[in-house]
Amino acid sequence: MLKRLLPILFFSFSSLAYAYTGSGLDDEGNPIPINQYDVVGDRILGENIPHESRLVWQRFTQVIPAQYRQEIQVFEPIDGNYGIDGSIHAISDDKSIWVVQLDIKDSVSKYDLDRTMIHEFAHLLTLRADQIPLADTDDATVRNNCRSYALPDGCTAPDSYLNHFVSQFWQPLLPVSSNEVDVSNRYQTHINEFVTEYAATNPAEDIAESFAEYVLAEQLPPASSIANKKIRFFDHYRKLRLMRKNIRANGKL
Template sequence: MKNIKRIFIFLFVCLSIFAVNVSCSNDDKIVPPTDSTDTSGSDGDTDSTNGQVEGSEGEITLYKVNGDDISKVQDYKVKDKDLEYQKDVAKHKEIWELVKKIVPADQRKKMGEFLIYNGEVTGSAGFVIEIKKDLSVWQMGIAINYAYEGGFNAGGELAYTIIHEFGHVLTLDNTQLDAAVTQENCKNYFPGEGCALENSYINELHAKYWNDIWSEYQDAKKDEAAQAQFYEKYKERYVTQYASTNPGEDIAEVFATFTTQKDKPEGKTIAEKKILLMYNRSELVAFRDHIRKNLALRGKGNALAFELPQPGMWKQANTFGNPHKTKCRRH
């Protein structure tokens, strides 16, 4: 009888560990293996769900990125409104065209996959996640329902989302982190995906403007009330409330503000000093100039300029993200 109880306890522990691992992997990666086959015609429309995978987090259509172009990997098994979204390939392409305007060709090499999904399931507008363990290739997901909320890119929210999300790729890829180094062996900041290199953007940000309040931040992660108190105490350090979620969200928000804010700040606050860190990097200034030129943000006089939210005014600016999630970048 004792042996049976021991076996039962052992099996229970194993199943519990397995359940936790499955939950984490579902958060971190929502795409099927990339050898999935296309089950629709070349025009993107589908009349059959034979062989299709049913996603668990609003997945609609997965594309492979080939430079300027995207080619379908697969349609997910969907119905009702999501089926309408799936068949409206013109909208998929319109979203991708905006991604191309924002992300330069040399940077798009880091994007291996592009996912169209319905953000109602996860409450997110976009995300990025690594699809190679070495952090060299990433998937970007854009929620089609949010992309067209109030009309395509209403208020510039979609463009801001793309800028913010690619800010994660820019600051967490294999040029910035070493995925082979574990947290235990990391001498610099460890954002979750890997160990930050000494001269990386996020390591500089953390060392200069997070390290001195790190123990307070760790305590504040316990609940949203504590997060709110932490933010109120240190709000001059952050470009938005959302940036105080963790250093990964902070640097993505700093990059988005650096891009959307017309004038170079004076550096009167720590939030402004974080932006100035990016002005010190010529490659980031070139990226900023590319975006502002392609989105006509340099418009003069009565010239029609592309609309973006005012710095710090995007829809989720005054919310908190989940500080415990590092590897799942959903917004």
């Protein structure tokens, strides 16, 4: 979830229920969608789909090639003027079906919306089922036996992107508090370690923000700071180097 100028919340990938009567934020600060469309490949299905919704979805398909987003089977347009440009979460218990929410009200520039699309996709990339096998970490036994970084729906797989990212960059900062004041203090204290202030929220947001910078950079920065090393982190994976190349070419970035 990418937020602007609002209290920072932990990224949620739980199933949400909405009444499609308008837009804004619900009581938990999550975006209320303007509508909901099923996704088949590069198409969204529905009658009388507004032009602005079609344009944003079309842009998303241009930025994120179909082979990387097979789990995204629902698109929900949102009004970014309430402070959230995009969000993504699983809506099936086995994390096989995800919904992506994107601003259609021109609340940000086209460049920033492209960046939001890449940021949200990075959550899918790093939080999907093969990266975080399902387990209830609310169960103290499960949580205490977790030998890697624990998220609400499971422990990161030992060889997952997020587990390696946390091992390299977050160990001195654990455990993580996502309280707004703590996040601000973390960023100010370690300002050279984060690509943005929002990245200091928690490892899931940090890796998503760093991935967005990795994809959008015309040339990767020198490894002169921890923030830059986070951007270069993804380049150690041949699969992600190819993904970056394809996203940049597909979206003409």
